[in-house]
Structures are given as C-alpha cells and as structure tokens.
Amino acid sequence: MRVYLDNAATTPLAKEVAEAMIPVLQNEFGNPSSTHFYGRQTKALIETSRRSIAKQLNCSPGELIFTSGGTEADNIALNTGVFQLGVKRIISTTIEHHAVCHTIEHLAEREGIEAVWLSVDSKGNINLNELETYLKDEKPTLVSLMHANNEIGTLTPIEKVSEICKKYNAYFHTDTVQTMGHYAFDLDKLGIDFVTCAAHKFHGPKGIGFLYANKRIKTDILIHGGAQERGLRGGTENVYGIVGLAKAIELAYSHLEEHQAHVQGLKTYMIERLKETLSDVTFHGETDPAKSLYTVLNVCLPATEKSGMLLFTLDLKGVACSGGSACSSGATKGSHVLEGIQADNSRPNARFSFSRYTTKEEIDFAIEQLEAIYDKVLA
Ligand SMILES: Cc1ncc(COP(=O)(O)O)c(C=O)c1O
Missing domain, CATH: 3.90.1150.10 (Aspartate Aminotransferase, domain 1)
Known part of the structure; x- marks a missing residue:
C-alpha cells in the first residue's frame, strides 16, 4: 500500500478537471490573440473561465490576472506595490512562503524598501496590535500576510488585517495558496488589494493560478510583451490550464x-x-x-x-x-x-x-x- x-x-488532478482540459488540449490550439475563428474560440474559453471563477469568489472578472501560479502572483503583487504604488515599506513575517520572503528581501536590498518582520508566537500567530502600531505613522506600506501557513497550518485573521490596513491606508496582499478552494471567499466584501491563488493545491493543474488585484488599484504593465491579460501580463495564455483552474474552483466550491x-x-x-x-x-x-x-x-x-x-x-x-x-x-x-x-x-x-x-x-x-x-x- x-x-x-x-x-x-x-x-492530484481531479478526474473532472482532466476531462475538462483534454478536449482543449486536443482541439483548441488557436492563439487567443488571433482574430480569426481559431483564436476567437480559445479567447472565449479564457473569458468564460475568468467569469466563472469571478462568480465563485464574488469579484469582477477584470480583477483576475492569470499567472503561472502562486510564486509569480506573489512576486507581481509585491513588485506592483513598490514599482507602481510607491510603497516604501513592506510588513510581513519570516514564516511566509519563500515566494514572499525572498521577494521582500530582494526589494529591501535592491530598492531600499524597509522590510519589517512582525513577531510571531510559538504557534505562528501574529499580533494585530503590533501591526497597528507600525501602521500608525502612515508611511506608504504594503502588508503581506499569508492566509494559512503552508507548513504549520496556522490561519491569519485576514478580515481583521484588511480592516486595520484600510484604517491606515496601507495596501494588503494575502497569499491564499493553501486556502483558496478550501474556504469560501467573498473578495468584494473582504476588500483586500491583492490575493494569490495556485490551482494545483485544490486538484487543478500545475503552472496556473491568478493574482486578484482589486479594481481600486490602478495596475500598469506587470510583464512586458504582448497585450494579453488586458495588457498587464504579456505572454500567450495557458488556455488548458485556465480551463482546468476554473473547473477545479467550481468543483471545490460545489460541495x-x-x-x-x-x-x-x-x-x-x-x-x-x-x-x-x-x-x-x-x-x-x-x-x-x-x-x-x-x-x-x-x-x-x-x-x-x-x-x-x-x-x-x-x-x-x-x-x-x-x-x-x-x-x-x-x-x-x-x-x-x-x-x-x-x-x-x-x-x-x-x-x-x-x-x-x-x-x-x-x-x-x-x-x-x-x-x-x-x-x-x-x-
Ligand atoms: C503558501 C504558498 N505560497 C506560494 C506557493 C508557490 O506556489 P506555486 O507552486 O504555484 O508557485 C506555495 C507552494 O507550496 C505555497 O504553499
């Protein structure tokens, strides 16, 4: 055994997800940027998937940017904070995933961003008062705290963190790679600025995920290249991955x-x-x-x-x-x-x-x- x-x-990939992806792999080869029939077919698959995911999470389809997974979405969120939103400080913890910790370390070293590591107790909980104390000076800040720790499972009260961040005009990014598809999300109500998702943690395919960027945030080009993802992230889309992600989310939330x-x-x-x-x-x-x-x-x-x-x-x-x-x-x-x-x-x-x-x-x-x-x- x-x-x-x-x-x-x-x-493991859910059987239903594989079944949704196989016809796309076999038949839908058009480049979604092509304006002819073949391109329009795959473009339609992407936009139908985006709408379906947005419905499950109560957000606008335009707030979802497909990425290659959790790592890319985390990197984009933190880089957007620094290079597009003028953040001078990032507040996080040392027990975040390396996709977050290492990006912050890099931004501190290369861009002179102040990195603040909140203390965590012996079970991995943050102290909300400590976070609030830092935010009181209203220095332009991005707070990045994961919803659930991938190694020890401790949950962060993201609703409370979101409220505190709003009170002090700080941006808030949360890595929900371990919780998306496992808990219900009302992204509109939560009002968080950036949310990271990876399909392979809830029986979807590897190499696909998304960054939710709240419509309040005016994002500019994240990956230079073609005009894909409304010009924010260049590169021909992972069409079968996107279809698989949408199916995986639908299945996760159906029961x-x-x-x-x-x-x-x-x-x-x-x-x-x-x-x-x-x-x-x-x-x-x-x-x-x-x-x-x-x-x-x-x-x-x-x-x-x-x-x-x-x-x-x-x-x-x-x-x-x-x-x-x-x-x-x-x-x-x-x-x-x-x-x-x-x-x-x-x-x-x-x-x-x-x-x-x-x-x-x-x-x-x-x-x-x-x-x-x-x-x-x-x-
Ligand atoms: C919390 C968390 N964030 C980010 C990632 C990276 O996601 P991906 O493998 O899709 O790049 C992982 C993967 O284990 C994770 O657990």
Missing part, C-alpha cells in the same frame, strides 16, 4: 462544506490516533479548527537515534508526507517556518496534509507505519 499525505505540496467536514474529521482522527499511539507527541502550529487550516497537521515526534531518517523510513514504508515545505525540497536547510516559531529542533517533525480524496484507512495505515517505526526504534 502507498498513501499520499502531502496535499499541501500539491494535490465545500462536505469536503471541509470530511477533511477536518480526518485531521481530528489523526490527532487522536497519534496521541494514543505515541506517548510523547505534540503539534506545531494551531490545531483548534477555528485557527488552523483543516488540511494540514504538523506533528512533532519523539526524538530517537534514528529520528533523522524518519521521513525517509516513512517513504520506504509507503507513506508520503513532508518535513517543512516541499516547494524547497532539495534544499538541505531546515524549515524557516519552524525556525521562525522557535520550534524544538532536536525533535523530528512530519507534515501530514490531506485532501477530499484522503480516506480514514489511509490515516490508519500511516499510524501503523509510525507505530512500527517507533516500536522498532525504541526496542
């Missing part, structure tokens, strides 16, 4: 509450089973469902002589999970998120992440393998 418990890294209850149930079950099975187990980040992303469980396991081999051993036994973020796998450095929350680095950690396709039997299998590893190690 082999189980996939690494859905925060990426999710959202059912999916949420199923996955939260699995997470709660795994927490209980782990506590019964291993004496000394704790969790990184929040686990309270109100404060924690229901698809992610970051487990801090007992330290043993063979702790360093834990993920490798789990993989050999058929359990795919991760330690830290898979987006930087290959890097030998430890997790910057666990470092940011000052987690005990003498103990191994494993991030188990679930999807609507995960089953209770798969959780049982993972627990059995952990039990076997620890029995063996401790014997």
